[in-house]
Amino acid sequence: MSQNKSLLQLRGITKIFSKGTIDEVTALDNIKLDVNTEDYITIIGSNGAGKTTLLNVIGGVFPPERGGKVVISGSDIAGLSEYKHAAYVGRVYQDPHIGTAATMTIEENLAMAVLRGQPRRLRPATNKQRRELFRSALAPLSLGLEDRLNAQVGTLSSGQRQAVALVMATISKPALLLLDEHTANLDPRTAQLVLDLTEVIVQREKMTTIMVTHNMELALRYGNRLIMMHEGKIVVDLNQKQRAGLTIDDLIAAFEQASGRRFIEDNILLRR
Amino acid sequence: MLDIAGSVLSFSFYEGLVFGLVAIGVYLTLRVLAFPDLTVDGSYTLGGATTAVLIVNGVHPVPATLAAIGVGLCAGLVTGVLNTKLRLPALLAGILMMVGLYSINLRIMGGANVSLLRQVTAFDKVAEVLGLSHGSIVVSITVALAIAAVVFFILNWFLRTEIGLALRATGDNEQMVRSLGVDTDKNILMGCAIANGLVGLAGAVVAQGQGFADVGMGIGMIVMGLASVIIGEALFRPRGMARLLLAAIGGAFCYRLFITVALRLGMAPGDLKLITAVLVVIALAVPFIRKKLRHEWIPPAVRW
Numbered sequence: 001m002s003q004n005k006s007l008l009q010l011r012g013i014t015k016i017f018s019k020g021t022i023d024e025v026t027a028l029d030n031i032k033l034d035v036n037t038e039d040y041i042t043i044i045g046s047n048g049a050g051k052t053t054l055l056n057v058i059g060g061v062f063p064p065e066r067g068g069k070v071v072i073s074g075s076d077i078a079g080l081s082e083y084k085h086a087a088y089v090g091r092v093y094q095d096p097h098i099g100t101a102a103t104m105t106i107e108e109n110l111a112m113a114v115l116r117g118q119p120r121r122l123r124p125a126t127n128k129q130r131r132e133l134f135r136s137a138l139a140p141l142s143l144g145l146e147d148r149l150n151a152q153v154g155t156l157s158s159g160q161r162q163a164v165a166l167v168m169a170t171i172s173k174p175a176l177l178l179l180d181e182h183t184a185n186l187d188p189r190t191a192q193l194v195l196d197l198t199e200v201i202v203q204r205e206k207m208t209t210i211m212v213t214h215n216m217e218l219a220l221r222y223g224n225r226l227i228m229m230h231e232g233k234i235v236v237d238l239n240q241k242q243r244a245g246l247t248i249d250d251l252i253a254a255f256e257q258a259s260g261r262r263f264i265e266d267n268i269l270l271r272r
Numbered sequence: 273m274l275d276i277a278g279s280v281l282s283f284s285f286y287e288g289l290v291f292g293l294v295a296i297g298v299y300l301t302l303r304v305l306a307f308p309d310l311t312v313d314g315s316y317t318l319g320g321a322t323t324a325v326l327i328v329n330g331v332h333p334v335p336a337t338l339a340a341i342g343v344g345l346c347a348g349l350v351t352g353v354l355n356t357k358l359r360l361p362a363l364l365a366g367i368l369m370m371v372g373l374y375s376i377n378l379r380i381m382g383g384a385n386v387s388l389l390r391q392v393t394a395f396d397k398v399a400e401v402l403g404l405s406h407g408s409i410v411v412s413i414t415v416a417l418a419i420a421a422v423v424f425f426i427l428n429w430f431l432r433t434e435i436g437l438a439l440r441a442t443g444d445n446e447q448m449v450r451s452l453g454v455d456t457d458k459n460i461l462m463g464c465a466i467a468n469g470l471v472g473l474a475g476a477v478v479a480q481g482q483g484f485a486d487v488g489m490g491i492g493m494i495v496m497g498l499a500s501v502i503i504g505e506a507l508f509r510p511r512g513m514a515r516l517l518l519a520a521i522g523g524a525f526c527y528r529l530f531i532t533v534a535l536r537l538g539m540a541p542g543d544l545k546l547i548t549a550v551l552v553v554i555a556l557a558v559p560f561i562r563k564k565l566r567h568e569w570i571p572p573a574v575r576w
Contacts, residue, residue, distance in 0.1 A: 059451070086453030099451075101444040104437075112437050116453045120434035168452070 007208050008035040008058070008176060011069040015053050015062070015232075027053040028064070029232035035176070040202060040209045042219040044251075045229035051212040054229070055178050058210070060085030073175055087117025090169035092162070092182040099165025102154030106145060106164060109153055110134045113168035137167050141197055159190030163197060170201050177202065179211040183218075195222070216248045226251075230259045276536070282409050284532050288525025289416035290481070291496060293423060293474035295504065295520040297467035298497030303516075304431075305463040306443035307355070310366030310494050312471050314373025315347040317490035319472025320479035321377045324386040327480070333394040337476045344472020345465040347373060352461035377487050385486040393480035412481060419477065420521060423470060428514050439463055471497075492545060499548055500524035502555045527551070 013031040018024050028050045035041060043051050057064050060082040064070065070078040072088045093099050100109050111125040114133065131149065138146040141163050145151075153161060162182065170177060179198065183191035199222065202209050213219050219226055226243050228236035228251070235258035238246070294316065301309035319340035326336035347369060354365035378384065399411045430436045441449045442459040449456050471493070479485040504523025510516045530551065531544055539547070563570050 081455070083450045083453050083455050086451055091451055098445070098447055101441045101448055103444045104441060108437055108441075111434070112441055112449070112452050112454075115434060118453075120438055120454065122430070122433050122435055124432055125434045125437040126432075 005037055006034050007037045007039075007073065009033075009069065009071040010058070011071070012064075013054070013057055013068040013070070014065040015050075015057060016065060026232050028057065031232075031234060033227075033234065035208060035210065037208055038206050039225055040207075040223035041211070041225045041227055042223040043210060043212045043227045043229060044214070044216060044219045048231075049229040050232040051229055052180055053232075055091070055180050055210065055212060058085075058176070059089050059091050059178055086174075088175045089178055090116065090172070090174040090176070091178040091180065092165050092169045094181040094184050096158045096161035096165055096185065099168060100153045100161050103152065105150050105152055106138070106156075107131065107134060107149040109164060109168060110137070110171060113171050116172040116174060118172075133171075137171050138164075140200060141167070157190075159186050159193065162186060162190075162194050166194060166197060166201065170205060170207065173205055173207070175208060177207045177209040179209065181212055181214060184214065198222075216251050220246060220248070220251070228255055228258070230255070235259050279409070280532050280536060281529070282413065284525060284529035286409065286412045286416050286481075287528035287532075288521060289413070289420040290474055290477050291500060291528060292420055292521030292524040293470045293477075294493055294497040295500035295524040296423065296427065296517060297470040297474075298494065299501045299516065299520045300427075300463055300467040300470075302498070303501065304440050304443050305460060307362045307460060307464065308366065309348070309351060309464055309467060310363065311347055311351045311369040311373070311464070311468055312366075312494040312497060313490040313492070314370040314377070315344045315468040315471045315490075316475040316478075316493045317377045317485070317487060318347055318373055318380070319344050319475030320485040320489055321380045321386065321475075321487070322472070323476035324388055324479050324485035325380055325382075327388060327391050327393065328386060333392060333397055333480065337394055337473065337480070340472040340476030341469045342472075344475075345469040347472070348464035348466070348468030349461055351468070352464035355464075356457035356460050374487065381485060381487065384488075385484055387484045388480060389483055393483075394477070395480055416477065419473070423473075424514075424517055424521070427517055431513050435462075492548070495545075495548055495552070496524075496527065499552045499555070500527045502552055503527055506555045506558065 010031055010033040013028050014026070015028040016024060016026050031054065043054070045051050056062055057068075057078075058070060060077065060080060063079045068078055069076050077085055077088065101112075107126055111130060111134075114130060134149060135146040143160055143163060145160065145164065153164060156164065166182070182198075183194050186194060195218070201207065209223070211223060220243070224240040224243075226236070226238045227234055236254050294312065298309075298312060301307045322343045323333075323336045323340045326339055327333055351365050351369045354360045354368065355362050360368070395411055395415055396406055398415050399406045399408065402411065402414065404411050431440060438449055438452075438454045439459045439462060442454075442456045442463070446456050449459070475485075475490065478489065500523035501520055502523070503526050504510070504519035504521075507526060508515065508519040508522055510519040531547070534544065534547055535541065560570060
């Protein structure tokens, strides 16, 4: 783990769905997590382990159960509405459609993203200076999008849209970047492109990042810390040193030891 | 013959500009916010009734007209609150407002209608300034054109501002807008308010133009606005903010022209509603049939 100071502290985060009914599910079970500045955490776990629920709590989509604390940059934002969380947290979703507005142009999409967490005013959303900023943010993608600022996002391919979504999540340099299986819906080549791009942006901006993935190989290749979740709990938390040299088989062994179960389920195995 | 064509055209032009305000209101809610707002039937009458009553009570026609915008804004705001704060479905919120406003409009007017006969309206004021005869079509067009132009320029500017952009994105991708730090509820309130403010303004202008406000004047206004927006989109295939707004006005003009010609050709006024319905069906079905013939992908029908 890096020597940096703590950016995000989760304390007593529990999330129960369909409370009091026969379908009651404890998606998150008393999670405690400290994320340091410039950490790049990869989170793996089977379906229903609580990975996405955890991101949703951090992103403010829904609040944790009473008593849970989400402290970011010193302020507890648990229970605040989603749009207030946005000031601290940028997020890229699995579905490229969620991260971008299809009927608006690339320029308009970025113009909205650049104002994350700032008050919006009655002044033109784009100007020469901002356009320059957009071009310089899009150029590293090598997709030629910097010359197509007036193209409607709906006319782009999924990969291009996801790349735009990634730029939108990071262009205002939020304190924390959440990546929710953001390459799972893309073909292998495009997925690699978006992953490379993620790496470039995260390194360049020194962004604190949490990436959820189903892919163990990705989880080992990227980031400096690896967390494994199971049934709403963090069962494995490896720092950079502990993680170095690990193979997928080691991860599976670690999972079996921590959860006390044979690793036979679901598609983690399939995606090795 | 030319005389008739000229008068039909100029009258439709005037009507297109005024009802273009309704069309823009419907465009803002339905297309920009993806919020099918049926408040329109009520807020149109609300605007007309408010202005008429104020003028009869001696208020200058200009502030009386501006008041119509104000009451329209409020009506839209209530619809928005019903939807965002009490989580009523948009359609139901609009229908309830439409029904509720009917009673309110009756209360405002103290009866089914208010006559503006021998009252000084905004049209008379403009005629005075221009030195034209009262009731001339030139005056009507001047007033309508001035109002439509102001509305067009303000909206065309507003929808490109930082706030306007987030408003437009709310109808496109609400989840994204929230994740960028914008309170989408507020945007829906704002959009509904602006739209119904415009509709109220249209009601105020029409009431003064025709010389009375009537509790039934707003009936079918939502369908007319919808028809205008759809016809405008089908005919002009607009891209970009300015053209989208102009297409709504253009659609309203075409619709009114169609109706006026149909009346001149001897159709009974009672048949016009059916014509409107058929017109909307045609405007919506033609692009679908065209795509089908070309074996293009067709999105599923919307079910709100």
